[in-house]
Amino acid sequence: MRTPSSIAAKATAGQSHLRILQTTDLHAQVLPFDYYTDRQVEGTGLARTASLIAAARAEAQTCLLLDNGDFLQGSAMGDYIAYDRGLNMGDLHPIIAAMNTLGYDAATLGNHEFNYGIPFMMAAIGASNFPFVSANTLTKRGATVQEDERLLPPYVLLDRMVQDGTGKQSPIRIGVLGLLPPQIVTWDEAHLRDRIFSRDMVETAAALIPEMRQAGADIIVVLAHTGIGEAAHDIDMENAAIPLAQLPGIDALILGHTHLVFPSPYFEQTAGVDLAAGTIAGTPAVMAGFWGSHLGIIDLLLEQQDGRWRVAASRSEARPIALRDPETAARRPLVKSAQPVLRAVQGAHLATLNYMRSPVGETLKPIHSYFAMIHDCQSLQIVCHAQSAFVAERLKGTVWADLPLLAAAAPFKAGGRAGPDHFTDIPAGPLYQRSVADLYCFPNTICALHLRGHELVEWLERSASAFHRITPGQSDQPLLDEAFPSYNFDVIFGLTYEIDPSQPARYSADHRLIDSAARRVHNLCYNGKPLDLDAEFIVATNNYRSSTQSAFNSFIKTEAVLQASVTIRTIIYNYICRNGPLNLVPQPNWRLRTFPDTSYCFDCSPRALPLAAQLPGLTLEPMGSTPDGFVRFRISA
Incomplete structure (x- = not known):
């Protein structure tokens, strides 16, 4: 005592x-x-x-x-x-x-x-x-x-x-x-x-x-x-x-x-x-x-x-x-x-354990979120596929059905303040209810928004504020701003783009416009062609993002064309049941711009060490452990 x-x-x-x-x-x-x-x-x-x-x-x-x-x-x-x-x-x-x-x-x-x-x-x-x-x-x-x-x-x-x-x-x-x-x-x-x-x-x-x-x-x-x-x-x-x-x-x-x-x-x-x-x-x-x-x-x-x-x-x-x-x-x-x-x-x-251990399907490949903040992520793409399939079905026969359909998702489990064990990590093999919850750990419901190209740009610029500004030619610069929560780092699946952290951020970590001239998002394309800023799109997302888009960003005027009470976790469950066994091949979505003679630092789980060499387009080199249990990686081109 x-x-x-x-x-x-x-x-x-x-x-x-x-x-x-x-x-x-x-x-x-x-x-x-x-x-x-x-x-x-x-x-x-x-x-x-x-x-x-x-x-x-x-x-x-x-x-x-x-x-x-x-x-x-x-x-x-x-x-x-x-x-x-x-x-x-x-x-x-x-x-x-x-x-x-x-x-x-x-x-x-x-x-x-x-x-x-x-x-x-x-x-x-x-x-x-x-x-x-x-x-x-x-x-x-x-x-x-x-x-x-x-x-x-x-x-x-x-x-x-x-x-x-x-x-x-x-x-x-x-x-x-x-x-x-x-x-x-x-x-x-x-x-x-x-x-x-x-x-x-x-x-x-x-x-x-x-x-x-x-x-x-x-x-x-x-x-x-x-x-x-x-x-x-x-x-x-x-x-x-x-x-x-x-x-x-x-x-x-x-x-x-x-x-x-x-x-x-x-x-x-x-x-x-x-x-x-x-x-x-x-x-x-x-x-x-x-x-x-x-x-x-x-x-x-x-x-x-x-x-x-x-x-x-x-x-x-x-x-x-x-x-x-x-x-x-x-x-x-x-x-x-x-x-x-x-x-x-x-x-x-005990009741929760029994439920979470219930089988729901199978994946032929492991699914994880270790690199979701620095590269295309398979775990987010599964969420986006499931959201898109649900929204497409619900919008059949409506005036919105023929508009291009995109999907937005963010990595909820990406380390940060929750520690080095806070990542999605699902091995190849059987999928359980706990696997679905691991992919999507919030009780959000499905929504779909009607947006134009210029509004998608602002959405992505806000996500790009997750990174510190780096200086080309310098080594081992901290990349992620810990004040920016990973659940606000939306990727928009269906577009391809590049984020340049050497440029100043347009938005602060708390979503305030701080530099109206700044742009970090480059080479933004849809179907391989530069994004038309006036083009109309439907974006499958969640109720939290639907509610916060306009509140966070005066440049975005959201119009919800679908709001359902179905949780995204249920949508993922149904998607797995219909499309199993999963054999998802990651599709190019976004990349981080790198520079010669320049490196960034990125903290991740020790469990990511065997996977680091498999990341296309980036070189990850372990630098040792941090006091809070992460492994620090050096990122270079």
Whole structure:
């Protein structure tokens, strides 16, 4: 057992210690198990985090356990419950069963809670033993924050007792406010249109904090499902941690959404951050990674002044459930899974395993996504083939049937923050339900958009922002911008084109136009001829991209000609069943421009080492392992 925190040890007469524990972005990852590869993994799972929770509670007299959202979607178990077993009001979702076991005090919603629709979400949280709050998830937007009507209460007031350095007990009222990105109305437009509205997080918090004080809150904790982004407030910004931290009246700020860890060296160059204390703009803050990888802890030393509690000192930390072995780069667990959590989800786990192990077809060749960010990718082309076949069938007999049909897809599993095991890797041989889920791990539904050639150019230019600008003639330059998530790197199948990373990016990683003269996409062709910028096309894609295209890019005015409730995973399943055994030959789609005497660096899984020599048009040379378990490759012509 750890010793009590230094904050607790400092408490004297009139001073008390309050510990806040945080989980965030659990994404229904309860067990340390990867259903896509059918094996145990060491760095994920609330069952492991539960052991850290028990230890942290044992070190403090008064603890709050809070979850910061994105708990419902993101694992095969979560999808199985949503799409195959179903959930009625009163049923116990396995992630809620696990959280009930751990005795959470409160939680807020994240953006992914809405992926399965409002009825499913409400059925899941309706069985919780703890309150959910969300101040800017609105059923009707009023003229002011106070006049908004909400899906859930905006905050909860928790009455607890704290103990001072002499052992004296005193009452304290803790207000917990919930916030999420207002972009939910765009990201899940199909589920939320005309039903749910949103409001800026900073505006909402600024209006409600005084109300919470008037209601008797001594300490205010903000559960903000948002990351650390720009310092200046911009209306409806997605990652608003710094502007929130600058608001008066917030005593502790709980963060998430971006799957990062705070405090950590990742933020050492961020203005206003004190990593030693774990503060942002002087406000105690914490962000506990994702999938249960860490337990966030904020220790507050409280003292009474003029009859009110105030924070005299604080300390934040994020405790990991596993560490990488420096010699093997394998994750080494620091704690065991908590048995009560394992028991709570055992039935759902076994049912998920049985479902994921169901056979669906066969592939004659292995399928992987190791090089999807630098080259044509077979795994994406399977998705595009399936999407195109479905859309073509649905558009038969319509005015759109004779237009050229393209398909867009992005690599969802391409390493990045999720680590070197986060790639699609399906060996030749039988295909199972887990193989389909490995190819497409999100619950997106099918859509088709009517676009013109110039709009396709803008779409691809946004994807091309995934790369750092490189300088011809220099060696070993980092290629991928880690701020750009791979799920936004769309390739458009049916076109051929080249991306030149030596040119400035037209768009930023967060989709803002930053250089209207910049162009990275070259030699863009359809059927071997230069793309006609006025030509009309149909693009098979998903509901998320359909909703976000216009929101991300003012140059694109989307017109959806097909919106169906069928998930793309179901479409891939049916495609495999009709076209098996799969023997897909990769077709030329896009390439990365290379230059003489120039090399790029690219991090990938160690499992990619035997495959690197098979990549046509590029030379990949292993450079060794990185501290986080990737293998770094040198890319040259």
